[in-house]
Amino acid sequence: MTEPVLSVRNLQVEFASRRGTLRAIDDVSFDIAKGEVLGVVGESGAGKSVTGLSVIGLIDPPGRIAGGEIRLAGLRIDNLPPEQMRRIRGKRIGMIFQDPLTSLNPLYKVGDQIVETIRTHLNLSEQAARRRAIDLLAEVGIPAPEKRIDGYPHEFSGGMRQRVVIALAICAEPEVIIADEPTTALDVSVQAQIISLIKRLGRDHGTAVMLVTHDMGVIAETSDRVAVMYAGRIAEIGPVQDVVRNPLHPYAKGLMGAIPTLAGEDKRLVQIPGSMPRLSAIPRGCSFNPRCAFAFDRCRVERPEPQPRGAQSVACHLYDTVPAESAA
Amino acid sequence: MLAFTLRRIVQAIAVMFAVGIIAFSMFRFAGDPVNQMVGQDTTIAEREAIRRSLGLDDPVILQFSHYAANAAQFKFGISYQFRLPVTDLLIERMPATLELAICATVFAMVFGILMGVYSALKRDTVLAKLFQAVSLVGISLPTFLIGILLIYLFAVTLGWLPSFGRGEVVKLGWWTTGLLTLSGLKALIMPSITLGLFQMTLIMRLVRAEMLEVLRTDYIRFARARGLTTRAIHFGHALKNTLIPVITVAGLQFGSVIAFSIITETVFQWPGMGLLFVQAVQNVDIPIMAAYLLMVSLIFVTINLVVDILYTVVDPRLRATVGRAA
C-alpha cells in the first residue's frame, strides 16, 4: 500500500469555555489514500465537522488542536505557521461547505471569485485564469459557463451555487478535498447530482475526499471507506461494504439499522435510545455505554481503544482479545 | 426599479406633508402671529385689519394650502426678530452650515472607518482598546463640552486657532466660502472636529461591529478555506461588505450632522442656520423655527431617498429583489 495522502494520528481538539475546557475531538486517527473517498458519519456534534476543519487548519479560538498530528503526503501540517498553512489551503486541500447560499460573497461575480482563487495559488495571467475558470465551471456542469461567469451568486440556484463552490474548491487541483455536508442544504433531486459530481472529480483527478455527512445513504453510495464517529471519537472505521453489511460497534449497528432498505421490508427500523452526550458531560469509560444494550461493567470504567478486526477497526470492549466474563 | 423609486418618492412627499402640517400648526397656533408683529399701542381694529390681511380669518384648510404653496416656493414669512424674510436669512447662512457639515462628515468618515477597521482586525491590541475607550468617551461627552475643551486648549491656552466665527470668507455668487482663505480654513478645524467627533465614534463602532459580523460569515470562512491571503480577505471581501451599510448610515447621518450643528455653531458662534435656529428658539421667533424644521426635513427626506436608491445600485442582491418586486 502506498503512503496515504492524508494521515491523521491521535488528533485532539479542545475548546476553552467559561466552564472549563471541552474536548471536541479525542484521539482520532485515520488515513485517506489517493483517489479514495472516506465517509465520516455521525450525529450532529459528534465532531465530524471539527475534524474536517482541523485538517484544513480553520479551527478558530477558543478552539485549538491540543494533540496528535496531521500529515499531508508525509508533511506535517497541524503545526505550520499561518502563512504556510494558508498556501496549502485551497491549493493542496480544498474545502466544500454545507450551505452554498452563504459560501459565496454576494457582492462579487462568481468568475471574479474563481479567478481570485486561481491567481492566489497558480502563476497565471488574468486572461489565462479566466479561461481556466470557464473550463472549471464547464467541468462542474454549469451550462453556458462563458456567460454565467459574469453572474452574481444570487443569480444561481442552490445546486448551481454548490457547483460553483466545488469549482472553487478544485481550482488549484488539490490532493485532498474536505466536503462538509455538501448536500444537506440542497433539494433531494439535486443531492444525487452533487454527490456523483464529487465522486467523479475524485476519480478523474485522483483526489482524496473526506466526505462529512450524517446521511448513511450518501456514504454507502459514494465512499470507499467509512468512519463512524461518536462523541468526538471514531467508534468504527473500515471498508464501506463491511461496515454497512456487518457493523461491529453497537452504535454502528444502530446507525446501519436506521437505514431503510428495500430488501428488508419485514425488518423494523431500529432506533438508538437516548441522545449523544454533551461535550461537558461525556460519561466515563466508553462514551456510548449509557445508550448501549450490550454494556457491561468494564464499559463504565475503561475507555475502549480502537483495535483491528479484519479490514475493520473498532473501539469496543465486546471485541477485546481477552473478553471479560460478562461479555458472553 | 422604477416602481420602487416612485413608491419611495410618494413616501417622501407624505413625510414632507406631515412635517408641513406641524410647521403650519406652530406658525398658526403656537402664539399669535399678529401679536408678534405689532407694537403695544396698536388698536384692536388695526389688529383685526392685519389679521384679515394675513388671511388668518380664512378657514384653516385654506390657510394651510396658502402656507404650503408658499413653503413650496421657499417663502416662509417674515422673521419676528429681524423683520426680514426668513428665506433670505436662511440662504445667507446656509453655506456656513453646509461647509461645516461636509467637513465634519469627511473627518468622521475617514477617521471612523480607519479606526473601526483597525479595531476589528486587531481586536486585542492596545491601540484597538484605546480606540474603543475614545469612542465611549466620544459618545459620552456632550458636544458642547468637547467644543469648550478644544477652545480652552487651542484658542485660550495655545492660541493656535480662532475660538469663534468663520474667519475670512470669499464670495462666490450667493455662496460664501471659508475654504479659500487660511483664516477660513483655520476657523473650520475645531468646529469640524467638534461636530464630527460623535459621528466618527458612531461610524467607528458601526464599522467594527459590522466587520466582525462579516468576518464570521460563511463566505469569509470559505474565502479562508480557499487560501486567499489575509489581506485579500480583509480588504477585498470583508471591507467591501462592511462598507455598504456603513456608507448608508453615514449618508443618512448627514441630516443629523446638520441638525447637530445647532450646538456646535452656538459654541463657536458659527454664523450658520443652526445658530439662527437657536436664537429663534430663545426669542420665540416661530417663522424661523418652522422654516428651519421644513428645511432640515427636506434635507433629511432627500438624503434618505437618494441613499435608498443608491443602495440598490451598489448591492446586486437588492437590485435583484427590487427588480423582481417591481
Place this chain on the structure above:
Amino acid sequence: MSDAVVSNSDKQGAQPTRAAQSWFSRALDSDLFYSFRRSKLTMVAAAITVLFFLLAIFASALAVQNPFDPAQLQLMNSRISPLWTADGQSPFLLGTDEQGRDVFSAILYGMRISLAVGVAGVIFAGALGIGLGLIAGYFGGAVDGVIMRIADVQLTFPAILIALLVNGIAKSILGNRLDATSMLVVLVISIGLSFWVGYARTVRGSVMVEKNKDYVAAAQLIGLPAPKIMLRHVLPNTMGPILVIATINLALAIITEATLSFLGVGLPDTMPSLGTLIRIGNNYLFAGEWWIVAFPGLALAALILSINLLGDWLRDALNPKLR
C-alpha cells in the same frame, strides 16, 4: 458550528435549576451578575453612578451653602480659585463663580436637577412609549400604522432638534407665565417626547408575538380579560430590553437637558443644572477662570460616561449573541 456546540451545552446546563428559583436569587445566580462581577470597569461605573445619585439626594446636607439662595452668596467671595491653588480659600473646595457661588455646592445642586430632569424624562418617555406600544400592538391596523409611522419619521430626526422645537413651542404658548418650575416640566416633556420611540417599538413587537399565542384566544373564549393577561406576559418579556433602553436613554436625557440649558433654552440661572453652570462658566474661560466651567463639565462627563458604561454592559449581558 464548533462554537455552537460549546455555547449550547452551556445553556442547557444552566436551565433546569433556574425555573424553580425566585426572581431575585435567579438574578444573583445569573449570567448577568456573573458578567457584572467579572467587569471591573462596570463595577466602577456602577459605583460612580450610585455615588452621584447619593450626592444629589443629600446635596443640601453636603453643600457649604445653598447656591439658589441669593442671601447666602457674597460678592466678596466671587471668583475664588480652587482650594489647592495659591489663591484658594476655605471652605470653597472647587472655587467660586462670579456671584460668589461655591462651585462644589453648585455642582451638587446642579447634579440634583440634572438627574431629576433625566429620570423624570426617562419615566415620562417610558410611560408614553410603553403605552403607545401596547396600544399599537394590541389594536394593530390603522392605529398601529399611524403610531408607528410617527415613530419612524421621528426617529430620523435627532432628539435635540425635537426637544428644541417642543421647547420653543411651549415657550411660545406659555409666554411670560414661564418660571423656573414650569420650565422644569417643559424640559421633562421635551425630553420625553424625544425618546419614546424605542420603548414603543420594543413593547409593540412583544405584544404582536403574544397576541397570536393560544392562551390569549383561550382567555377570550372563556371571557377573561385578554389585555390584562397579555400584559402579565408582555411586560416581563420586555423588561430586559426596556431596562437597556432606559439606561442608555438616561444618559441621553441628561445630555439633552444639559445641551438645552447650555444653549440658553433650558433652566435659567436662578435654578442652574450642570448644563446651565457650564454655560455660565464658559463666559469666564477667556478670563482664565477655568474652574467655573471645568468642574461642572467634569462632573457631567463622569456621570454620563458611567451611565453609558452601565448601559453598554447591560446590553451586552442581556444579549447573548454579542457575547
